[in-house]
Amino acid sequence: MAVRIRVNVPDSTPYDIIIERGLLKNLHERADEFNLSESVVIATNTHLDDLYRDKLTRWLPDAKLALMQDGEQYKNLDTVRGFYDRLLDIGADRNTTLLAFGGGVLGDTAGFVAATYMRGIPLVQAPTSLLAMVDSSVGGKVGVDVPQGKNLVGAFKQPQVVLIDPAVLQTLDSEQWRCGMAEIIKHGLLADEQLLNRDLWQPDRAEDLIERAVRVKVNVVQQDPYEHGIRAHLNLGHTFGHAIEKVTQYAWLHGDAVGVGLLAAAKLSYRLGLCEADLIDTIDALLADAGLPRSTGNLNPDSLYEAMKTDKKWKHGVSRFILLEGMNQATIVEDVPREDVIAVLSEMAD
Ligand SMILES: NC(=O)c1ccc[n+]([C@@H]2O[C@H](COP(=O)([O-])OP(=O)(O)OC[C@H]3O[C@@H](n4cnc5c(N)ncnc54)[C@H](O)[C@@H]3O)[C@@H](O)[C@H]2O)c1
Ligand SMILES: [Zn+2]
Numbered sequence: 001m002a003v004r005i006r007v008n009v010p011d012s013t014p015y016d017i018i019i020e021r022g023l024l025k026n027l028h029e030r031a032d033e034f035n036l037s038e039s040v041v042i043a044t045n046t047h048l049d050d051l052y053r054d055k056l057t058r059w060l061p062d063a064k065l066a067l068m069q070d071g072e073q074y075k076n077l078d079t080v081r082g083f084y085d086r087l088l089d090i091g092a093d094r095n096t097t098l099l100a101f102g103g104g105v106l107g108d109t110a111g112f113v114a115a116t117y118m119r120g121i122p123l124v125q126a127p128t129s130l131l132a133m134v135d136s137s138v139g140g141k142v143g144v145d146v147p148q149g150k151n152l153v154g155a156f157k158q159p160q161v162v163l164i165d166p167a168v169l170q171t172l173d174s175e176q177w178r179c180g181m182a183e184i185i186k187h188g189l190l191a192d193e194q195l196l197n198r199d200l201w202q203p204d205r206a207e208d209l210i211e212r213a214v215r216v217k218v219n220v221v222q223q224d225p226y227e228h229g230i231r232a233h234l235n236l237g238h239t240f241g242h243a244i245e246k247v248t249q250y251a252w253l254h255g256d257a258v259g260v261g262l263l264a265a266a267k268l269s270y271r272l273g274l275c276e277a278d279l280i281d282t283i284d285a286l287l288a289d290a291g292l293p294r295s296t297g298n299l300n301p302d303s304l305y306e307a308m309k310t311d312k313k314w315k316h317g318v319s320r321f322i323l324l325e326g327m328n329q330a331t332i333v334e335d336v337p338r339e340d341v342i343a344v345l346s347e348m349a350d
Helices: 046-059 077-089 104-119 130-136 166-171 174-191 203-223 230-235 238-247 254-271 278-290 301-308 338-348
Strands: 003-007 015-019 040-045 064-068 097-102 123-127 141-146 149-156 161-164 320-326 329-334
Touching: 003 203, 015 203, 040 046, 040 077, 040 104, 046 064, 046 097, 064 077, 064 104, 077 104, 077 141, 097 104, 104 123, 104 130, 104 141, 104 149, 123 130, 130 174, 130 203, 149 238, 166 203, 174 203, 174 230, 174 254, 174 278, 203 230, 230 238, 230 320, 230 329, 238 254, 238 301, 238 320, 254 278, 254 320, 254 338, 301 338
Parallel strands: 015 161, 040 064, 040 097, 097 123, 123 161
Antiparallel strands: 003 015, 141 149, 320 329
């Protein structure tokens, strides 16, 4: 069953997120429905190109390809320039549609290219990782990393449609599945307890799982498209998570770091008297069942704290955390004492 979720955000035409198994294999026949122009360039990465080149050629025979290397370390301005060069080489103009086929790294990078090439060309997001389906492809944030930090250069660019075909998850490995689960658990804690029901976590129920998780994000994004308030709640677990990614130089996967970050946020919330202790146990059990790590291992609490200070959300060195007062009750807390954060990080180490 196809699901269509309409997204209304200011300054942009409303668009649909379509969730449908087998959607991509009929892309050519449905080009008009999705408003695909005559000229489509598929942006993807070398890994997905290896896996899907034949299929992509069948799905959209007339499209040209533009490739980037696979990995967060390539989500940068050099790669953006590479895409511009390729688009110019093949004569892409303002009527060319860029179709981003890949995980969050590809979607963010290609999305930024679409936002800026010739002051903006149409973008279609076709997310292929679980994380990209439920998180990065929804909401219009695109951008790249610079040596000083993650996602520091970017734009808002709403796609004209988001095409989610759960069939492509077949080739996603279990590590990446579990990383998507970390964001789904985050969405569940923030706004939909049904997402925490393990029965829904089975790959054969991916459509339902994705639909519910996408709805959480769409609701938040529609209320606060430019992150003046409640959209910040989506950063639950991410202050800790980004610090872990940073100190390990991205050796930790984003979802693993966010998972541990959710537990750290619960522990900090409890320590500050915001929530009951059983919320910690609930999150611990969710992470365990999703195969996500629940400890920061040998990572040094002081180094993690230093890394947190570069968080975009911290202003003038004043800390800012998204914490939980309970299920469905996120709250923003500023100026948390350093010692409380260090205590939680020490508790989370092995
Ligand atoms: N824009 C936003 O709002 C937003 C939100 C959350 C995360 N993000 C960004 O998303 C990125 C993380 O995304 P990600 O977790 O998808 O990582 P990713 O794009 O690196 O994908 C993970 C790995 O899975 C591979 N892969 C993806 N789909 C596959 C498939 N169907 N079959 C086989 N392999 C597949 C990729 O090639 C890659 O090796 C980060 O850069 C993060 O900053 C952005
Ligand atoms: Zn995330």
